[in-house]
Amino acid sequence: MKNLHEPDQMRGDFELTRREFIVAGTAAVALTALPGVGRAQPAATTSQSALPLTKVSFNVNGKLRELELDSRTTLLDALREHLHLTGTKKGCDHGQCGACTVHIGERRMNSCLTLAVMQQGASVTTIEGLGTPENLHPMQAAFVKHDGYQCGYCTSGQICSAVAMLREIKAGIPCHVTSDLTARPQLTAAEIRERMSGNLCRCGAYANIVDAITEVGGKSA
Amino acid sequence: MKPFTYEKPRTPAEAAAATARHPGAKFIAGGTNLLDLMKLEIEAPGHLIDVNGLGFDQIEATPEGGLGIGALVRNTDLAADERVRRDYAVLSRALLAGASGQLRNAATTAGNLLQRTRCPYFYDTNQPCNKRQPGTGCGAIGGVNRQHAILGSSTACIATHPSDMAVAMRVLDATIQTVRADGATRRIPIADFYRLPGDTPNVENTLQPGELITHVTLPKPVGGAHVYYKVRDRSSYAFALVSVAAIVQRDGTGRVALGGVAHMPWRIEAAEAELPQGAKAVATKLLAGAKPTEHNAFKVPLVERTLAAALLEAKG
Amino acid sequence: MKFDTPATTNPIDQLKVIGKPTDRIDGPHKTTGTARYAYEHHEEVPNAVYGHVIGAAIAKGRIASIDLSAAKAAPGVLGIVTAENAGKLGKGEFNTAKLLGGPAIDHYHQAIALVVAQTFEQAVAAAQLVRVKYERSEGKFDLAAVKDTGVKPKPGLGGASDTAVGDFAGAFAAAPMQFDATYTTPDQSHAMIEPHASIAKWEGDKLTVWTSNQMIAWSVGDLAKTLGIPKENVRLISPYIGGGFGGKLFLRADALLAALGARAVRRPVKVALHRPLVTNNTTHRPATIQRIRFGATKDGKLTAIGHESWSGDLPEGAPETAVGQTRLLYAGANRMTAMRLAVLDLPEGNAMRAPGEAPGLMALEIAMDEMAEKLGLDPIKFRILNDTQVDPEKPERPFSQRNLTECLRTGAEKFGWKQRNPKPAQTRDGRWMIGTGVAAAFRNSLSMKSAARVRLDNRGMVTVETDMTDIGTGSYTIIAQTAAEMMGVPLAQVVVKLGDSQFPVSCGSGGQWGAHNSTGGVFAACTKLREAVAKKLGLDAKTAVFADGHVSAGGRSVPLGQAAGPAGLVAEDAIEYGDLDKKSQLSTFGAHFVEVGVNAATGETRIRRMLAVCAAGRILNPKSARSQVIGAMTMGAGAALMEELAVDKRAGFFVNHDLAGYEVPVHADIPHQEVIFLDETDPMSSPMKAKGVGELGICGVAAAVANAIYHATGARVRDYPITLDKLLGHLPPVA
Numbered sequence A: 001m002k003n004l005h006e007p008d009q010m011r012g013d014f015e016l017t018r019r020e021f022i023v024a025g026t027a028a029v030a031l032t033a034l035p036g037v038g039r040a041q042p043a044a045t046t047s048q049s050a051l052p053l054t055k056v057s058f059n060v061n062g063k064l065r066e067l068e069l070d071s072r073t074t075l076l077d078a079l080r081e082h083l084h085l086t087g088t089k090k091g092c093d094h095g096q097c098g099a100c101t102v103h104i105g106e107r108r109m110n111s112c113l114t115l116a117v118m119q120q121g122a123s124v125t126t127i128e129g130l131g132t133p134e135n136l137h138p139m140q141a142a143f144v145k146h147d148g149y150q151c152g153y154c155t156s157g158q159i160c161s162a163v164a165m166l167r168e169i170k171a172g173i174p175c176h177v178t179s180d181l182t183a184r185p186q187l188t189a190a191e192i193r194e195r196m197s198g199n200l201c202r203c204g205a206y207a208n209i210v211d212a213i214t215e216v217g218g219k220s221a
Numbered sequence B: 001m002k003p004f005t006y007e008k009p010r011t012p013a014e015a016a017a018a019t020a021r022h023p024g025a026k027f028i029a030g031g032t033n034l035l036d037l038m039k040l041e042i043e044a045p046g047h048l049i050d051v052n053g054l055g056f057d058q059i060e061a062t063p064e065g066g067l068g069i070g071a072l073v074r075n076t077d078l079a080a081d082e083r084v085r086r087d088y089a090v091l092s093r094a095l096l097a098g099a100s101g102q103l104r105n106a107a108t109t110a111g112n113l114l115q116r117t118r119c120p121y122f123y124d125t126n127q128p129c130n131k132r133q134p135g136t137g138c139g140a141i142g143g144v145n146r147q148h149a150i151l152g153s154s155t156a157c158i159a160t161h162p163s164d165m166a167v168a169m170r171v172l173d174a175t176i177q178t179v180r181a182d183g184a185t186r187r188i189p190i191a192d193f194y195r196l197p198g199d200t201p202n203v204e205n206t207l208q209p210g211e212l213i214t215h216v217t218l219p220k221p222v223g224g225a226h227v228y229y230k231v232r233d234r235s236s237y238a239f240a241l242v243s244v245a246a247i248v249q250r251d252g253t254g255r256v257a258l259g260g261v262a263h264m265p266w267r268i269e270a271a272e273a274e275l276p277q278g279a280k281a282v283a284t285k286l287l288a289g290a291k292p293t294e295h296n297a298f299k300v301p302l303v304e305r306t307l308a309a310a311l312l313e314a315k316g
Numbered sequence C: 001m002k003f004d005t006p007a008t009t010n011p012i013d014q015l016k017v018i019g020k021p022t023d024r025i026d027g028p029h030k031t032t033g034t035a036r037y038a039y040e041h042h043e044e045v046p047n048a049v050y051g052h053v054i055g056a057a058i059a060k061g062r063i064a065s066i067d068l069s070a071a072k073a074a075p076g077v078l079g080i081v082t083a084e085n086a087g088k089l090g091k092g093e094f095n096t097a098k099l100l101g102g103p104a105i106d107h108y109h110q111a112i113a114l115v116v117a118q119t120f121e122q123a124v125a126a127a128q129l130v131r132v133k134y135e136r137s138e139g140k141f142d143l144a145a146v147k148d149t150g151v152k153p154k155p156g157l158g159g160a161s162d163t164a165v166g167d168f169a170g171a172f173a174a175a176p177m178q179f180d181a182t183y184t185t186p187d188q189s190h191a192m193i194e195p196h197a198s199i200a201k202w203e204g205d206k207l208t209v210w211t212s213n214q215m216i217a218w219s220v221g222d223l224a225k226t227l228g229i230p231k232e233n234v235r236l237i238s239p240y241i242g243g244g245f246g247g248k249l250f251l252r253a254d255a256l257l258a259a260l261g262a263r264a265v266r267r268p269v270k271v272a273l274h275r276p277l278v279t280n281n282t283t284h285r286p287a288t289i290q291r292i293r294f295g296a297t298k299d300g301k302l303t304a305i306g307h308e309s310w311s312g313d314l315p316e317g318a319p320e321t322a323v324g325q326t327r328l329l330y331a332g333a334n335r336m337t338a339m340r341l342a343v344l345d346l347p348e349g350n351a352m353r354a355p356g357e358a359p360g361l362m363a364l365e366i367a368m369d370e371m372a373e374k375l376g377l378d379p380i381k382f383r384i385l386n387d388t389q390v391d392p393e394k395p396e397r398p399f400s401q402r403n404l405t406e407c408l409r410t411g412a413e414k415f416g417w418k419q420r421n422p423k424p425a426q427t428r429d430g431r432w433m434i435g436t437g438v439a440a441a442f443r444n445s446l447s448m449k450s451a452a453r454v455r456l457d458n459r460g461m462v463t464v465e466t467d468m469t470d471i472g473t474g475s476y477t478i479i480a481q482t483a484a485e486m487m488g489v490p491l492a493q494v495v496v497k498l499g500d501s502q503f504p505v506s507c508g509s510g511g512q513w514g515a516h517n518s519t520g521g522v523f524a525a526c527t528k529l530r531e532a533v534a535k536k537l538g539l540d541a542k543t544a545v546f547a548d549g550h551v552s553a554g555g556r557s558v559p560l561g562q563a564a565g566p567a568g569l570v571a572e573d574a575i576e577y578g579d580l581d582k583k584s585q586l587s588t589f590g591a592h593f594v595e596v597g598v599n600a601a602t603g604e605t606r607i608r609r610m611l612a613v614c615a616a617g618r619i620l621n622p623k624s625a626r627s628q629v630i631g632a633m634t635m636g637a638g639a640a641l642m643e644e645l646a647v648d649k650r651a652g653f654f655v656n657h658d659l660a661g662y663e664v665p666v667h668a669d670i671p672h673q674e675v676i677f678l679d680e681t682d683p684m685s686s687p688m689k690a691k692g693v694g695e696l697g698i699c700g701v702a703a704a705v706a707n708a709i710y711h712a713t714g715a716r717v718r719d720y721p722i723t724l725d726k727l728l729g730h731l732p733p734v735a
Helices: A075-082 A138-145 A153-171 A189-195 A206-220 B012-021 B034-039 B075-080 B082-087 B087-096 B101-106 B109-113 B165-171 B279-286 B298-313 C120-127 C141-150 C168-174 C216-227 C253-265 C275-281 C357-375 C379-385 C403-413 C477-485 C514-537 C560-564 C621-640 C701-713
Strands: A018-022 A031-034 A054-061 A063-070 A102-106 A107-110 A121-126 B005-007 B026-028 B047-050 B060-061 B065-070 B175-179 B185-189 B212-218 B225-231 B244-249 B254-259 C049-055 C063-068 C077-082 C112-115 C131-136 C162-165 C179-187 C197-205 C206-211 C234-237 C269-272 C288-296 C302-313 C334-343 C427-429 C432-444 C450-456 C462-465 C494-497 C545-547 C552-554 C554-560 C569-577 C586-599 C605-613 C673-677
Touching: A018 B298, A054 C462, A063 A075, A063 C131, A075 A102, A075 C120, A102 A153, A102 C462, A107 A153, A107 B101, A138 A153, A153 A189, A153 A206, A153 B101, A189 A206, A189 B298, A206 C621, B012 B047, B012 B212, B012 C112, B012 C253, B060 B082, B060 C063, B065 B082, B075 B082, B075 B087, B075 B101, B075 B109, B082 B087, B087 B165, B087 B244, B165 B244, B165 B254, B165 C605, B225 B298, B225 C514, B244 C269, B254 B298, B279 B298, C049 C120, C049 C253, C063 C112, C077 C253, C112 C120, C112 C253, C112 C269, C141 C288, C141 C302, C141 C334, C168 C288, C168 C302, C168 C334, C179 C357, C197 C253, C206 C216, C206 C253, C216 C234, C216 C253, C234 C253, C234 C569, C253 C269, C288 C357, C302 C357, C357 C379, C357 C432, C357 C621, C357 C701, C379 C403, C379 C432, C403 C432, C403 C673, C432 C605, C432 C701, C450 C477, C450 C560, C462 C477, C477 C494, C494 C605, C514 C552, C514 C560, C514 C569, C554 C560, C586 C701, C605 C621, C605 C701, C621 C673, C621 C701
Parallel strands: A054 A121, B005 B047, B026 B047, C049 C269, C206 C234, C302 C334, C462 C494, C605 C673
Antiparallel strands: A018 A031, A031 C131, A054 A063, A102 A107, A102 A121, B060 B065, B065 B212, B175 B185, B175 B212, B225 B244, B244 B254, C049 C112, C063 C131, C077 C112, C162 C334, C179 C288, C197 C206, C197 C269, C288 C302, C427 C432, C432 C586, C450 C462, C450 C569, C545 C552, C552 C554, C586 C605
């Protein structure tokens, strides 16, 4: 793949954010300057709207989407803020909650921890690509039936994760609780729980989610 | 995030050229740690070199009877590889004990080795941290330090290395293969790869600027029972308080390394000689010179107890 | 509608729709990503720009200077709001610290600026260029160290600071069996998965904010008050809330700063608190130190009960009311409770799921277990022995319903308590030491005024409008069920619109008061609508039957749509309460049973079984009610085993301020959970005869886990969370 975009004015230094701690005369008072000095500022003439944009295209839910994005834009923000596919949620933006889980190709990933420009040519499936209120994916229907959600904010991530997770079991990918690494993993509650542990649900719908996944997994197995 | 430029070279030579053009550029592959840190401007590269197009995504047998693992092999694929599951089970186990399914799908072999500490003071840019900003001090010393190191720490830094995989790699005597910006390659035994914090906790390994990991090589299998025993506060999706990677032979000899206790995977060959004597003897030698902090003295007994549990599991 | 006499038979008692385990009506939206949360209103606000909040880097002190020049010059920056340029701001009734700090800083990560830029990336990057110089001053950050400076707090929702009946000191001293122990509970974080978020848009002097908020009317008032504008000029819209747990009861910095930012840049502005900011910027459940003393007769009758609790908060803050349940839960002639509040300069303490009772029962129900053991009594028997049917502090007040004993007995039967060996540390399953524990659950049921508007159109569709919120509790569904039952239509004929300040003011979501009060308001409005329908048709409202989409009386039956006519009918009313809750005590009860395994080598605890038995009045929807309870049990498991905001006592902040550092339970931590609801109605609570369960479910869970750990290991841990380091010294030696 080619170097996509490399605007000259953005070649800067890479000095880490610097932080000053100036301890004042008394122990009780410290003067602190924050945060950083860092990179030189772009020339004042830089237009406020002049945004160095990178062209990127990828397939989302079966449709080719072409965007011009800030290279800093994550896949998550590209979906939510640029494509208005807000079904994918931002919970932590740091890979700590799983609410942003989508499929890239066949695999589940945290869309907050990949840049949109890195997904050039990729095929992305979001919760909107699985089903609609009128035509639910079996996993979505099972979540409704088993009340596998409460506030609904982690739900898209749980469902995307669950669908891909069943594929992982089918593909024979082991997990932490798989007792025999050389045998094929089975669809047990313990396996589901471990494999779904990257999706936090603070409402605590876990037990119902496991029931929903077990039902779908049992049918498709 | 600071603005950066981005390129995706197709060949190692192109990548090398890119590093020459952009001193201080960062390689990105999985991005699961680097982007996390860039969002907080703990890392702020001006140029990103996306190495996902370079190949290095295969696991192949080596002429010596070992395995050559491409730097870009995803953690999921490495853990699921049949040869790894059969001959290097400690590695599969360690990988599967780490992170989440989503993260393992994205994270790469090289990226996992290069993870930076999860010390909360490193992550909070308002706080002093000699690793993030040399010379500012260490917030964790005298602060909240339950998760921190008990071995090999310094007065500048008590952070731990967060990787599970690296602990298994250490016990397997893996070798890290790299290519430098000038095209020269080298092999670094994992024992020589990581550094203790000393006065320069910001320097975490022996890679040079612009040096790219291409492969991690495992020597031929050593047999034995493979165990990775990870202890944490919740059942999954958490970093280790203490972990033990062990390979134990039928005669009771073997190898052992610890995670969650130091700035690097912790292995002392002299301690391994005590393996036939049991956990206590090994732990005593492993923990020689241990310097627990205010909140983590429990890690000292926990190492021995986890080791005992691991050895019991190895016996089957 | 005034509710001041106990409910008699009413249309809800038909139970054609109410009481059924109906799937949530919002389910298809939540499971397809089509439910729109606060930050997601692209259609309504297509041109919003992005605000990024900067939090204070110190815990206490003042801003000496802010240099905005570099940030202002950064690409895309449209404006920066600080206390210096925001104009005069008031402070909300429900806020302790100011939402926009400066020059004084009251706590770590208190918002000090909002950087507004064209894009999210630009706003975040520019925020890093704001240079702030602080003068740091000394603060108090260690509860144990300031405990003795605590003073009597003002009476609040948790009641008076102190209560006393009889002669506690004398009775305790004279008791043949005494118990005295101190417990600690840590600061905890709501850690809802949706961070606080808002989009603000001004049209002239009218402000609309799409936000994530549990209490619409409170926050309209506080936003207006803070901005110094009339309430009528503020509209809040909050149709979906990605978790609250008390953390979104109040106006917070996202909404205020979005409004200020939008005013400054003359464009709609959207703001979400970035995750690392949420913990210290917003509220948390405060830590407590609790001392519990019991005196009892040799046969186990409590004669003296004492419960004292110390907590801290910012100046003008409030205590964690951890002694509340002790005033009501067990009999005992001589009793005292006391709360003391010290000043702490940590972030603002406030309500989190079952404030008061959750941490209070964490201590009390371990103490009950310890006392039972001391007495040689089974812990269930000991609790039953000290049950009461009246308010122990005011014996003339009975409980409206109190089936605690039944909960304990039913649970014991279901859980297999009989087989339990009372001696601790006796049961092994391989490397796991097995134990079981029990605790009582208790949470008050509060009566709150709640209004709704109901429309009937010529297709027979019933539309309910109320500013009630659904924070995952199932409000949409139980409100639809209520309207369907009242109007005699299928659920599919009901549309529910929530979370908009243009709708009648409801009780909102908090304190497990949502279910019975909000549906009570819908009951009142539907009662009025039924009267309007009958009146229009000239039917007798008292005898008219609403069923199958028709209204029938005196031999006539008319389809509702026809009755409504082309203009439709609309009715609005509120449920308002008299003094029934003064005459009798309205509370909910339960019993939690837990089985744990503790790893004999490493001390890791894994929960193997959980059972809750709840007595909470009529259960409006057993499916969503059960979910409320299992969710609360999950949070209780977190409280028992892992949740703790770690305080840096020098710098004065919660160190583990993200979802990796603050561990909440994951899937792998939670086993299959069982919930039993006792068949009960409470005519004193509301016409619905229902009470809440969402907080009852967390009350006592952590203590049941703690008691199970004790039973497994013989190690009694009185300081939460019970992490493995606290057990290591008590475990059998390893080979």
